[in-house]
Amino acid sequence: MKFIIDRASIYDGPPCKGATKESCQRTEYNSNPAYPHPERMLEWNNSGYNHRMEGRYHVREVDDERWWIEVSTLAELLSMVDPENDGIIVSANNSSRYTDNSLTITIYDSYVE
Numbered sequence: 001m002k003f004i005i006d007r008a009s010i011y012d013g014p015p016c017k018g019a020t021k022e023s024c025q026r027t028e029y030n031s032n033p034a035y036p037h038p039e040r041m042l043e044w045n046n047s048g049y050n051h052r053m054e055g056r057y058h059v060r061e062v063d064d065e066r067w068w069i070e071v072s073t074l075a076e077l078l079s080m081v082d083p084e085n086d087g088i089i090v091s092a093n094n095s096s097r098y099t100d101n102s103l104t105i106t107i108y109d110s111y112v113e
Contacts, residue, residue, distance in 0.1 A: 005069045007107040015107060016080045019067040024102075026064040029057045069105070081107055 004024075007015035014021075030044060045051060048060035071077045081087070087108040 001072070002068055002070050002102065004066045004102050004104045005107070006067065006104065007109060009109050015067050016069065018080075019069045021065055022068050024064050024066055026062050028060050028062055029054070030059075031057055068102075071105075077105070081109075 005015050005019050028048065044058065044060070048062040050059075050061040052059050069080070071080075
């Protein structure tokens, strides 16, 4: 199975061995992009595509790049982290923002919010 993968302490490089950077499409939702500054509505409309309303939300698609990893077994997933210092969270919370509904793996290590 293919996952989006992040590491809490890394912002630029690959989050783990075997991760590859790939293009994807992200959906962004905004309840009021113009409030309190009308120029923000112009900024919102000038980027992305497929702008529309869904209920009370302004919605758009944007192109993105994320780190991805292919994991077939639980053993492969666990081999990506240091069992003494790292934790793994697999979530679907952010996945709806990506059009293929991918799950996200986050590795929590030395930096945790």
